[in-house]
Amino acid sequence: MANIATQRIQRELNEVAKFDEAQKKAISIEMVNGSLLDLIGKITGPPDTPYEGGIFNLEIKIPSTYPFNPPKMRFTTKIWHPNISSVTGAICLDILQDQWAAALTIRTVLLSLQALLAAAEPDDPQDAVVAKQYKENHELFVQTAKHWTSVYARPENDKEKWSNHDFDAKIAKLREVMGCDEHQARVALSSNNWDLDRATQSML
Incomplete structure (x- = not known):
């Protein structure tokens, strides 16, 4: 299973580099110590939000059952947001939990997190x-x-x-x-x- 996970992540890393967001440095993904199952994601704060101009780092742990199970993600950059814990960086986002689908990718999750920074959901808070x-x-x-x-x-x-x-x-x-x-x-x-x-x- 881990083999499927690493092959899939390698493909995703190659694809991310081709997208406009990566060219504009809006999102990026890099490996930690050469491991395809241990990644760092970066997203920039969206324009016209309190997060504009910020660069937010995320810890991304890929399970051996990926892409059939979601990656584990948390913010390592401290942030003040209703759907992200100001203490642990834990994230409340449905596609990282019960709405995950194997067709989703790390890129789509990072873009969803950027959208969450622009449109918080305070009625379903993490904090x-x-x-x-x-x-x-x-x-x-x-x-x-x-x-x-x-x-x-x-x-x-x-x-x-x-x-x-x-x-x-x-x-x-x-x-x-x-x-x-x-x-x-x-x-x-x-x-x-x-x-x-x-x-x-x-x-x-």
């Missing part, structure tokens, strides 16, 4: 905290998602113009008060709608 913010305070959700994209997914030379000085100041204050690291402070504030008092309480 309930993010989904709640998305539905109840959408503008703050957009600002938070942009902030996470700027910090975790944008190239180093592009971060400054996207920084949010109000958020940065609150993160610095919370770190000072609680003695936590920057990411812990960011998570606490993001999860509490950037209310410094509530974020502090959540960490006690």
Whole structure:
């Protein structure tokens, strides 16, 4: 079975290189340590979304039963999105679960994930905290998602113009008060709608 999986993945890797998205660097797939069953996928954030300009990495594990069973994927770049866990990077997407079909490919999954970044489904969330913010305070959700994209997914030379000085100041204050690291402070504030008092309480 593993033989079928590796043959299929080799064919997919060859095909991906021919598509426009790969030429434009919108999506890419590469092997880890020469293994066809252990891949890294990259997608760029779609235009006119809070993820624009970000490059998001995904861990892709190919089961020996591929393509009859779906690949296991998760985001390794931290992201603020209702259908992706802000903690583990786990993804809620039907084609990675019960709607998988052998005709689907890694490329079609990566394109579906790009579409998910452009059109979240907060009523079927992977991250309930993010989904709640998305539905109840959408503008703050957009600002938070942009902030996470700027910090975790944008190239180093592009971060400054996207920084949010109000958020940065609150993160610095919370770190000072609680003695936590920057990411812990960011998570606490993001999860509490950037209310410094509530974020502090959540960490006690």
